[in-house]
Amino acid sequence: MLINKTEIAKHREISRSVRDDKINPFIDEAESLDLKPLLGDRMYFDLVKNSTDTKYLAILEEKEYEFNGINYKSPGLIKVLSIFSYARYILLGSFTDTAFGFVQKSNQDSTPVGDSQKRNIYKTEQQTATKYFNEVALYLNRHKEDYPEWKSNCSRSRKGLRISKIS
Numbered sequence: 001m002l003i004n005k006t007e008i009a010k011h012r013e014i015s016r017s018v019r020d021d022k023i024n025p026f027i028d029e030a031e032s033l034d035l036k037p038l039l040g041d042r043m044y045f046d047l048v049k050n051s052t053d054t055k056y057l058a059i060l061e062e063k064e065y066e067f068n069g070i071n072y073k074s075p076g077l078i079k080v081l082s083i084f085s086y087a088r089y090i091l092l093g094s095f096t097d098t099a100f101g102f103v104q105k106s107n108q109d110s111t112p113v114g115d116s117q118k119r120n121i122y123k124t125e126q127q128t129a130t131k132y133f134n135e136v137a138l139y140l141n142r143h144k145e146d147y148p149e150w151k152s153n154c155s156r157s158r159k160g161l162r163i164s165k166i167s
Contacts, residue, residue, distance in 0.1 A: 001024065001027050001031060002031060002035075002047075002051060002077070003078055003082055003085065005020060005023050005024075005027075007081075008023070008085055008086050008089075011082040011083060011086070012082065012083065012125075014086065018089075018093070023093070026085050027081070027085045029088055030084035031048075034084040034088075035081055035133075038133050040149070040150070042149045043147065043150050043151075046149050047060075055146050055147065058146075059077055059139060059140065060077050062074065062076040072138070074136050074139040075132045077133075077136055080132045080136060081129075083125050083128055083129035087121070087126050090122055091122040
C-alpha cells in the first residue's frame with residue numbers, strides 16, 4: 001500500500017483508535033478502484049513497484065514547481081489517496097461483523113451519523129480527491145517526458161456511485 005492510517009490523519013480527522021486491520025481494506029480499495037483507473041494500469045503498477053524513485057516521490061508528495069515562469073503547487077497522490085480512502089471509510093467503516101450479525105456500534109452518549117449524511121460526505125470527499133488529482137494530472141502533463149507511462153489523453157472521468165435502497 002502507498003499510504004497508511006497516519007497519512008490519512010494528516011489530511012482528515014480520523015480516530016486514533018481505528019485499527020489498521022479496519023482501515024487498510026479501505027486504503028487498498030481506494031488504490032485499486034479509485035487511483036488505478038485515474039493513472040492507468042501501466043503507470044499505477046510502475047508507481048507501486050518503484051514508489052521510492054525520485055520521479056515518483058515528486059508526484060506522491062506535495063510539491064511546488066515552476067512551469068513557463070509561473071509557480072504552481074501539486075497536492076501529491078498521497079493526499080489524493082488519503083481522501084479517497086477516507087471517503088470509503090466514512091461510508092462503510094462504522095459497521096462491524098459480529099457473531100450475531102452485521103451491526104453498527106453506538107453508545108448512550110452519541111448517535112450514529114445517518115446513511116444519507118454518510119453518502120453526502122462520501123460524495124463530497126470523492127469529488128475533492130478528484131479535484132486534487134486533476135492538479136497532479138496537470139503536473140504530469142507538464143512533465144510528461146519524465147513519465148512515459150502517463151497517458152495525458154487517458155480518460156480521467158469518474159462515474160459517480162449510485163446507491164439505492166434495497167427493500
